[in-house]
Structure formats: structure tokens, C-alpha cells
Amino acid sequence: MEALYYRQLENKVVQCTLCPHECKLKSGSIGICKTRYNDNGVMKLTNSGVIASSGLDPIEKKPLYHFFPGSKIYSIGSYGCNMKCSFCQNYEISQYVPDGNSGLKENLPQDIVNKALFLPQNIGIAYTYNEPTVFFELMYPTAKLAKSKNLKNVMVSNGYINPDPLHELIDIIDAFNIDLKAFNNEFYRKQTGGKLVPVLRNLKAIKKNGNHLEISFLVIPNLNDSTHEAIEMFKWINEMLGSDTPLHINRYYPAYKLNEPPTPPEKLIELREYAMQYLKFVYIGNLHFSDIGTNTVCPSCNTTLIERHGYNTKIKMVDSKGYCKICGYGPIVVLS
Ligand code: SF4
Numbered sequence: 001m002e003a004l005y006y007r008q009l010e011n012k013v014v015q016c017t018l019c020p021h022e023c024k025l026k027s028g029s030i031g032i033c034k035t036r037y038n039d040n041g042v043m044k045l046t047n048s049g050v051i052a053s054s055g056l057d058p059i060e061k062k063p064l065y066h067f068f069p070g071s072k073i074y075s076i077g078s079y080g081c082n083m084k085c086s087f088c089q090n091y092e093i094s095q096y097v098p099d100g101n102s103g104l105k106e107n108l109p110q111d112i113v114n115k116a117l118f119l120p121q122n123i124g125i126a127y128t129y130n131e132p133t134v135f136f137e138l139m140y141p142t143a144k145l146a147k148s149k150n151l152k153n154v155m156v157s158n159g160y161i162n163p164d165p166l167h168e169l170i171d172i173i174d175a176f177n178i179d180l181k182a183f184n185n186e187f188y189r190k191q192t193g194g195k196l197v198p199v200l201r202n203l204k205a206i207k208k209n210g211n212h213l214e215i216s217f218l219v220i221p222n223l224n225d226s227t228h229e230a231i232e233m234f235k236w237i238n239e240m241l242g243s244d245t246p247l248h249i250n251r252y253y254p255a256y257k258l259n260e261p262p263t264p265p266e267k268l269i270e271l272r273e274y275a276m277q278y279l280k281f282v283y284i285g286n287l288h289f290s291d292i293g294t295n296t297v298c299p300s301c302n303t304t305l306i307e308r309h310g311y312n313t314k315i316k317m318v319d320s321k322g323y324c325k326i327c328g329y330g331p332i333v334v335l336s
Pocket residue numbers: 016017018019020021022023030031032033034035036081082134
């Protein structure tokens with residue numbers, strides 16, 4: 001399949017315009033994400049319609065805590081990524097891409113939407129597991145069709161996408177979870193191969209458009225766990241996106257090329273305490289043996305609104321419109 005976002009230059013060179021890398025490719029070359037290549041002056045995909053992984057997941061696993069809490073969502077992912085994080089927790093599908101001739105099944109948007117409609121108690125489709133930007137050509141028509149059938153669309157992303165494709169998505173994706181991997185461009189350059197500024201720009205664009213937005217921050221010992229830097233991040237979220245933006249501070253475990261020990265729980269708790277000075281909803285994720293920082297609490301009257309134990313979610317004190325049943329604060333969560 002031909003790629004949607006690219007331009008043709010002289011001598012059959014093509015330039016991808018999907019993400020800020022803007023790879024320029026000679027005939028026969030492949031992009032950083034390994035999902036787009038130059039076939040004699042035409043940019044084509046190696047992952048056309050390919051689904052590497054799928055499942056009916058709790059929405060909390062994305063993680064989204066303020067968007068249909070307690071619901072399930074059909075989740076799909078493909079191969080490839082436009083970042084090269086040394087600590088990638090899904091590296092088997094993000095950093096490995098089978099070549100375009102490997103005979104993998106090409107899924108059509110109609111098939112994916114039909115499956116989503118058939119699954120019991122499913123609210124929609126999440127584009128997740130690997131970076132959905134690099135399967136834009138499958139995600140976009142699928143999300144458009146899903147929306148027409150009243151399914152919800154969720155994108156779980158590193159936020160590294162150019163403004164034009166993002167604006168197309170913003171109209172059809174209901175909720176985003178975006179990774180903010182650090183508040184430091186040097187970290188982005190060295191550890192991910194990307195840049196911080198486009199991610200910040202995209203976070204602001206998503207919020208400005210009014211889409212539901214939650215942020216994930218994976219805390220890695222000795223790499224992005226500076227308290228000072230984290231506080232700068234929390235302040236930025238407060239000022240640019242609003243204090244009601246849910247933030248998930250997640251525990252790192254050794255994966256792929258990185259062998260640092262898992263994040264000490266005390267570090268996560270400390271960062272959460274700082275974050276709560278600027279943000280109303282701050283959660284701790286991946287701390288499997290503990291429920292610290294998992295409940296949703298009303299910032300006005302301190303009532304526990306939603307209780308979580310692992311992926312077991314109980315909505316306790318939220319009305320059908322997402323407001324606190326005790327003091328009326330809100331809306332806090334999206335329920336319709
Ligand atoms: S999507 Fe892939 S090919 Fe396109 S600019 Fe980004 S990394 Fe390069």
C-alpha cells in the first residue's frame with residue numbers, strides 16, 4: 001500500500017511527512033520506523049493492514065482512568081516505532097518489523113470494526129501496543145468507520161507526529177494517552193532518538209481541541225528521575241494543559257537494552273507528592289503489589305470516587321454525568 005503522508009523530491013527521492021523525523025529516502029531505502037520505504041520514487045508500507053497484537057483490555061490498562069472507567073476496549077497494535085527507546089517495554093513488536101513480503105494477513109478497517117462491534121461490553125477501539133502513528137494508514141480509516149458506528153477511539157502514543165496528520169486524528173480520536181518520557185531534550189535525543197518540543201506542541205494541540213487527554217511518565221532510575229526536572233514537568237502540565245489533566249507516574253522494569261533496576265516505590269511516591277502540588281489527579285502505575293495512588297479522589301471534598309484494585313474498578317461516588325455525588329465537583333470522568 002502507498003503511504004499517505006510524503007512528498008516526491010528530485011531523482012526519485014521521497015520525504016516522509018508523517019512524523020518530525022521527516023526521513024528523506026533514496027530508492028530502496030527504509031525509514032527510521034522501518035514501516036515506510038522508497039519503492040522507485042513511491043513511498044510504500046511494510047506493515048499494510050498488519051496486526052501484530054490484539055485483545056479486549058480494561059481501559060485502565062491503556063492507562064486511561066477518567067474515560068469510561070471500568071470499561072473494556074478492543075486494542076490493536078502493529079509493528080514498528082518512530083522512536084528507539086532503550087527501555088521499550090514492547091520492543092518485540094516496536095523494534096522488529098517483518099518485511100513487506102512476509103505474507104502476514106492484511107486486515108481491513110471493516111473487519112476490525114466488525115470485530116469491535118461483536119465483542120461483548122466493548123466501548124470501542126484502542127490503537128496501542130506499538131506506536132500507532134506508524135500504522136496511520138490502518139488507524140485512520142478504521143477510526144473513521146468506528147466513529148460512524150458510535151464506537152469510541154483511543155490512541156496510546158508517544159506524541160511524535162506532525163501537525164497535519166495529528167489534526168486529521170484529533171477529529172476522530174476521542175481520548176489520548178500520550179507518553180511524556182522526560183522534561184529534557186537531551187534525554188529524548190539520547191534515549192529515544194526523538195525530540196521533546198514536538199511532543200509538547202502536540203499535547204497542547206490535543207488539549208486545545210478539547211479531546212480527552214491523560215499523560216504517562218515512566219520513571220527510570222538515573223535517567224529521567226531528577227526531582228527538579230520532574231517538578232518542571234508538573235508545572236508545565238499545570239500551566240499549559242490544566243491542573244485537571246490526569247497524570248500516570250509509572251514504574252519502570254528492566255526491558256530491551258536497559259538493565260537499571262526497577263524504580264524504587266519511594267521515588268514514585270515522592271514524585272507523586274510533588275505532582276499533587278500542581279495537579280489534581282496523579283496516579284502511580286505498574287506497582288503491582290500496592291494500591292497506592294490508584295483511586296480517584298474528589299479534589300474538592302476528598303471523597304473516594306472510584307476505587308481500583310489492579311484492574312478491578314468500582315465506581316462509587318460519581319453520578320452519570322461524571323460529577324462527584326457528594327459535593328457536585330466536576331465533571332471528573334467521561335461516562336457518556
Ligand atoms: S513515520 Fe517513519 S519514515 Fe516517516 S518520518 Fe517518521 S520515522 Fe521516518
